[in-house]
Amino acid sequence: MQDLEDELAKQLWAIGDVTRLRILRMLPDSANCEHGNNVSQIAEKLGLAQPTISHHLRVLRQAGVVQHKKMCRDCFYWVDRDAAKDIIERLGQLLGGDESVEVLGL
Amino acid sequence: MQDLEDELAKQLWAIGDVTRLRILRMLPDSANCEHGNNVSQIAEKLGLAQPTISHHLRVLRQAGVVQHKKMCRDCFYWVDRDAAKDIIERLGQLLGGDESVEVLGL
């Protein structure tokens, strides 16, 4: 239970950053590299240096929020759907009390 | 849209802390002071100083995650249900893509 709480806190903290939120919005929700941006493209679109984006992606990766795969020279990232579902479920239970179960339809 | 993103990041960041997560678990989901702990009781149960808890509650309050009310000498806090619902909805849209709408039943 303690570990779950630490993990949830880590995940929420990782998501709770404007830059990382913007990165997440640019990522596909599956390993579909056709519609994904590589790290440098994300950096350019957000007006930040490439190592900065790489750092934030690492934070998201270590929190288990995103997955990544290297294709040729590029690295593509996408949102881990199972992790996302877990986060939303736990957050609902934590914040919404009993009613969250209804809202989430779980 | 920018403001909404900033607000969401702030709220998620506020929740993404182990101490604040533990505090939230102790708060009722409505202004029901009968089942709530005051600030000092929370501090004692978590083994932290009262000003520390007061500080964290202030963070949660400024993020709009909790509401509070002074009863006699004590302050009682509870989770803001509307804010909680907003957070979960937005997070679902952000992380889950289109499917989140189904998961959330919205």
Add this chain to the structure above:
DNA sequence: CAAACGTATAGATGAATTTATATATTTAAA
């Protein structure tokens, strides 16, 4: 093989956060 490209890592710096101590404010009780 060498040059170019994409990414990750390391080091440095300024800013923000956490925690505790001390002080102040408000409220209830004696």
Add this chain to the structure above:
DNA sequence: TTTAAATATATAAATTCATCTATACGTTTG
């Protein structure tokens, strides 16, 4: 009114974080 209790605020010290620059590593291409 005086005293005690509960909470909030201010300050300070240590830690942590976001960002940048520079560099290293692996891969592709000429």
